[in-house]
Amino acid sequence: MKASELVLAPNGSLYHIHLTGKELADDVILVGDPARVDMFKEIFDTIEFESMNREIHALTGTYKSHRFTAISTGMGTDNIDIVLTELDAAANIDLAKGKTMPQHRTLNLIRIGTSGSLQSDIPCGSLVAGKYAVGMDGLMNYYQGSQTLLDTELKEAFMKHMCFDDCFAHPYGARGSETLLQKVAFDMFQGITATAPGFYAPQGRDIRLHPAIENLNDKLAAFAYKDTRLTNLEMETSAIYGFSQLMGHNALTICLIIANRPNGDFLNDYHPQMHTTIEKILNRLAR
Secondary structure: OOOOOOOEOOOOOEOOOOOOOOOOOOEEEEEOOHHHHHHHHHHOOEEEEEEEEOOEEEEEEEEOOEEEEEEEOOOOHHHHHHHHHHHHHHHHEEOOOOEEOOOOOOOEEEEEEEEEEOOOOOOOOOEEEEEEEEEOOOHHHHOOOHHHHOOHHHHHHHHHHHOOOOOOOOOEEEEOOHHHHHHHOOOOEEEEEEEOOOOOHHHOOOOOOOOOOOOHHHHHHOOEEOOEEEEEEEOOHHHHHHHHHHHOOEEEEEEEEEEEOOOOEEOOOOHHHHHHHHHHHHHHHHO
């Protein structure tokens, strides 16, 4: 692989995430906020590695003798494109030689994030796990295999329901890991997570510039696939699921609901609940 394609930092680590395969655990916790990685310093029993570069803060350590890497992605699927590609490269490419490893290394990628509920019966403070994800951002359409290896049936059902104008990005569908869903999220709300390419109009918010799609959230909330309703709206999950399916990793997003859009509720100080959520998920993964 050319140096301009597989881009490395001066120390030989991946250019953005500043990790190599040696520092990367098989169980990876993805968070959006770089400051949220500091919570893991309070929870981990030992810390073996830490790096910070731009909005990407990585920390590898152990919890109950189980090795984890926590890493921030920043906001949006464009950042997921960078972080997921480089995490896979750390796991499956010999960085010194620029060649794919002979044996595939599978990562468990668990996003612990925040989200807005689109269903009135899922209140602030709830945990929602994404059984499926639909991407309104169009990112995965840039990658070969996305039209056949991702969830075509989900994509087509979503496109038929939403009736998007041709000027919008082509949606795509992807699945979360059933194994992780059963191990980690068995007692949580489960549904379809919709991923938007922005926070304001792409999520139906009307500030000074008005949304081009009227009643977007109502339309999203009315969508269901295989008896699974669309539960929440955020900005990263579809790309995490899409890359994981194409690259052969396991992925699951669990979101703490901090806004209920139908009821107009918002949870201002959610940090205590987030700390509890992180501990709960680490305990279930470490079993």
